[in-house]
Amino acid sequence: MTPTPLSAMDRRTAIKWMLTAAATVSILERESFSAETPAPVAKGYGTDPDLLRDYKPGDVWPLTFTDAQRRAAAALCDVIIPEDSKSPSASALHVHEFIDEWISAPYPDQQKDRPIVIEGLAWLDAEAQKRFGANFSDLVRRQQTQICDDICHVPKAKPEFKTAAHFFKKFRDLTAGGFYTTPEGMKDIGYVGNVPLDKFEGPPPEVLKKLGLA
Amino acid sequence: MPLITASKTQPEYDVIVIGSGAAGGQTAYTLTMGGAKVLMLEAGRNYDPVKETPMFQTNAVAPLRGQGTPEKPFGFHDATIDGGWQVPGEPYTNASDDPDRQFTWWRARMLGGRTNHWGRISLRNGAYDFKPYSRDGLGFDWPIGYEDVAPYYDKVEMLVGVYGENNGLENTPHSPEGCLLPPPKARAGEVYAQKQAKKLGIPVIPIHRAVLSTRQDADNLPQRIHPGNPKAQRVLAQAMRERAACFWATSCGRGCAIKANYQSTTVHLPPALATGNLDILPNAMTREVTVDDNGKATGVIYIDKTTREEHRVRARAVVLAASSAESVRILLNSKSPRFPNGLANSSGLVGKYIMDTVGADFGGQVPALENLPLHNEDGAGGGHVYVPWWLYKDAANLGFARGYHIEFETGRHMPGMGSARNLDWLTGGSYGRQFKEDARRYYGSFVGFSGRGEMIPNEDSFCEIDPTVKDKWGIPVLRFNWKWSQHEVGQAAHMVKTAGELIEAMGGRLQVKPPTDGAKVIHQGGNIIHEVGGTIMGADPKKSVTNQWCQTWDVKNLFVNDGGPFCSNADKNPTLTIMALAWRASDHLLDELKKGNL
Numbered sequence: 024m025t026p027t028p029l030s031a032m033d034r035r036t037a038i039k040w041m042l043t044a045a046a047t048v049s050i051l052e053r054e055s056f057s058a059e060t061p062a063p064v065a066k067g068y069g070t071d072p073d074l075l076r077d078y079k080p081g082d083v084w085p086l087t088f089t090d091a092q093r094r095a096a097a098a099l100c101d102v103i104i105p106e107d108s109k110s111p112s113a114s115a116l117h118v119h120e121f122i123d124e125w126i127s128a129p130y131p132d133q134q135k136d137r138p139i140v141i142e143g144l145a146w147l148d149a150e151a152q153k154r155f156g157a158n159f160s161d162l163v164r165r166q167q168t169q170i171c172d173d174i175c176h177v178p179k180a181k182p183e184f185k186t187a188a189h190f191f192k193k194f195r196d197l198t199a200g201g202f203y204t205t206p207e208g209m210k211d212i213g214y215v216g217n218v219p220l221d222k223f224e225g226p227p228p229e230v231l232k233k234l235g236l237a
Numbered sequence: 238m239p240l241i242t243a244s245k246t247q248p249e250y251d252v253i254v255i256g257s258g259a260a261g262g263q264t265a266y267t268l269t270m271g272g273a274k275v276l277m278l279e280a281g282r283n284y285d286p287v288k289e290t291p292m293f294q295t296n297a298v299a300p301l302r303g304q305g306t307p308e309k310p311f312g313f314h315d316a317t318i319d320g321g322w323q324v325p326g327e328p329y330t331n332a333s334d335d336p337d338r339q340f341t342w343w344r345a346r347m348l349g350g351r352t353n354h355w356g357r358i359s360l361r362n363g364a365y366d367f368k369p370y371s372r373d374g375l376g377f378d379w380p381i382g383y384e385d386v387a388p389y390y391d392k393v394e395m396l397v398g399v400y401g402e403n404n405g406l407e408n409t410p411h412s413p414e415g416c417l418l419p420p421p422k423a424r425a426g427e428v429y430a431q432k433q434a435k436k437l438g439i440p441v442i443p444i445h446r447a448v449l450s451t452r453q454d455a456d457n458l459p460q461r462i463h464p465g466n467p468k469a470q471r472v473l474a475q476a477m478r479e480r481a482a483c484f485w486a487t488s489c490g491r492g493c494a495i496k497a498n499y500q501s502t503t504v505h506l507p508p509a510l511a512t513g514n515l516d517i518l519p520n521a522m523t524r525e526v527t528v529d530d531n532g533k534a535t536g537v538i539y540i541d542k543t544t545r546e547e548h549r550v551r552a553r554a555v556v557l558a559a560s561s562a563e564s565v566r567i568l569l570n571s572k573s574p575r576f577p578n579g580l581a582n583s584s585g586l587v588g589k590y591i592m593d594t595v596g597a598d599f600g601g602q603v604p605a606l607e608n609l610p611l612h613n614e615d616g617a618g619g620g621h622v623y624v625p626w627w628l629y630k631d632a633a634n635l636g637f638a639r640g641y642h643i644e645f646e647t648g649r650h651m652p653g654m655g656s657a658r659n660l661d662w663l664t665g666g667s668y669g670r671q672f673k674e675d676a677r678r679y680y681g682s683f684v685g686f687s688g689r690g691e692m693i694p695n696e697d698s699f700c701e702i703d704p705t706v707k708d709k710w711g712i713p714v715l716r717f718n719w720k721w722s723q724h725e726v727g728q729a730a731h732m733v734k735t736a737g738e739l740i741e742a743m744g745g746r747l748q749v750k751p752p753t754d755g756a757k758v759i760h761q762g763g764n765i766i767h768e769v770g771g772t773i774m775g776a777d778p779k780k781s782v783t784n785q786w787c788q789t790w791d792v793k794n795l796f797v798n799d800g801g802p803f804c805s806n807a808d809k810n811p812t813l814t815i816m817a818l819a820w821r822a823s824d825h826l827l828d829e830l831k832k833g834n835l
Contacts, residue, residue, distance in 0.1 A: 074291040077298040130306040176666025200654035204296040216615035219484035225422025
């Protein structure tokens with residue numbers, strides 16, 4: 024009984040596709056700086072949670088960012104997804120709180136991401152101090168992008184920035200996931216579903232025309 | 238749903254049905270419509286999709302934006318309750334430490350079982366699929382042919398509501414007039430794939446799924462389904478009128494509060510209860526089937542999970558519909574002096590020849606699908622089209638036996654954690670305003686193709702009772718043994734090669750080339766959740782566990798109506814066939830009861 028491919032996507036398809044992508048990460052390159060970030064002790068939502076209620080970060084397990092981490096996370100969220108004419112910035116939609124929820128979760132995938140994020144944020148502040156004498160969140164955008172330009176793409180990052188680049192990739196994926204799932208983010212990316220329809224008409228004529236199928 | 242508790246069971250029933258999913262639901266439906274008094278035992282809790290389904294909830298209101306976790310592996314809003322790859326307190330084991338030799342077992346401890354979240358793909362086996370040994374000398378022929386099952390496919394399609402189309406392709410059977418509902422139109426990426434796939438000679442046709450694309454014809458279908466049974470017609474007509482047509486929103490995997498898709502809890506159980514002939518007892522974990530001195534089944538022993546007390550219930554016949562592996566477990570745990578190796582196991586084949594579906598997936602990005610004008614592609618959930626196996630004529634040249642179909646993943650789905658993930662291979666690592674532009678551009682431009690193929694039963698894939706491990710109810714657990722053969726591995730390699738060719742035909746880009754080694758891409762055994770076999774049917778009591786009626790050779794009033802009797806596992810997803818065979822077996826059971834043969 025295969026589930027609907029929509030959910031299957033996250034479970035099987037994506038796993039297998041990304042498996043091959045993940046294999047391109049050299050074993051010599053480290054994704055996190057150290058293994059010294061302790062795992063949070065918390066319970067998950069169990070196997071029979073209430074599916075009808077609305078949850079916010081912190082509702083099921085406690086959040087664990089320190090103030091410094093929260094400030095750095097919010098600042099980096101906004102460097103990755105700033106405000107533009109179509110939608111607000113990521114931190115305006117509390118995406119950094121979602122990332123806190125994520126790295127504080129008691130599940131294996133999230134616990135694997137926890138040290139990458141926690142230590143990455145610490146590196147970011149240390150790098151900001153080194154280059155500009157202030158924490159990342161206190162830099163102006165030009166200074167922030169100067170750091171991010173060095174770590175925004177793993178294949179192009181210099182050896183001394185490889186680990187930070189893996190952190191940035193992870194953080195960008197989390198920021199994007201947190202952002203584009205919000206009502207504002209869904210609108211921005213162009214999702215117009217989740218509304219009841221009398222009929223499913225298929226692609227409209229202008230779509231078929233663009234695809235050369237009209 | 239109005240259910241009973243352990244203290245309210247009747248002294249004796251005509252039939253006890255163990256399990257409430259596709260097989261248990263269909264069995265209870267057929268038996269109660271036929272007038273039998275039935276007790277259904279379900280190991281999980283009561284579940285009401287009308288009240289409990291999260292319709293329209295977005296990922297923003299779910300913990301972790303809905304991402305799957307070990308407690309909710311298919312995502313937070315998935316219908317599965319108290320289930321998944323692991324069920325707390327109810328373990329299973331594998332004989333080998335090697336992941337390639339392990340079976341992963343999905344269970345759902347809830348009323349309706351796995352039907353609440355399944356993909357609803359409903360394909361008929363074709364004539365070839367019942368006689369695979371005769372075609373290539375591998376595996377087993379079924380003791381029945383397509384013509385024996387076809388009338389039951391007709392009835393199941395009419396009852397549960399299946400959309401699809403007759404396309405005239407080889408070993409892809411037609412449904413008679415009035416069985417199928419109209420399929421939804423293909424999405425943009427699907428129409429585009431259909432056109433480009435023609436260049437490769439690959440057919441792309443509407444898929445069949447158990448979703449009401451229109452409301453059912455409650456005025457006429459009940460007479461066709463239950464000729465000569467006015468009460469059944471009346472009950473079914475009422476049940477059909479309580480189902481709405483799909484409103485093209487909310488993923489089917491969450492279940493459906495408007496009863497537009499098939500799940501046992503919305504389609505089989507309400508009319509079965511309305512007959513007044515069905516008692517359903519949830520939280521009842523069956524331990525064993527009891528027998529008398531003559532070797533006939535007398536009932537079952539179960540544990541009431543709410544009190545941990547053991548109870549016995551009696552019936553004239555027992556039907557196992559607990560899922561193929563769970564039914565094997567019950568049989569092997571039903572030991573007695575007369576049946577020291579477990580019940581119905583004189584052949585020694587209970588637990589043997591378990592099968593899953595071969596699965597391998599591959600995806601890419603298609604520039605033609607970038608920046609399309611905004612439109613709603615939710616549709617019916619799941620792909621609206623698929624590729625049926627198209628290389629029957631090339632069987633000798635492929636290097637593997639049998640075939641597979643391809644399921645599609647395209648479109649502008651409700652955003653989740655994956656929707657703008659891992660874009661850097663396309664964007665060169667953009668962030669900031671450029672990233673927002675890129676996310677808009679690439680959203681909806683990804684395509685994925687999932688090959689789903691036929692596994693051939695083999696001697697190395699079986700389950701047995703673990704000699705030491707018991708679950709929290711004190712019941713010995715299953716231990717799995719698993720091995721893919723060269724046929725499955727070869728098929729998996731062919732799946733991803735074909736997927737790569739399809740993507741390239743669409744002008745698409747691949748992040749990496751499809752691996753040529755099938756062992757690198759084949760899903761682990763059990764992963765596709767098409768677990769069948771273990772109590773295979775046959776014409777010879779020495780070489781099979783049940784006869785063609787899913788009736789065990791050794792105990793004539795004991796039936797296995799789930800996927801257990803499958804002696805092959807065609808690429809067609811098994812649920813529709815499970816329901817058709819359960820209906821056929823239940824008709825036979827009713828006849829035999831009436832004749833006093835049980």
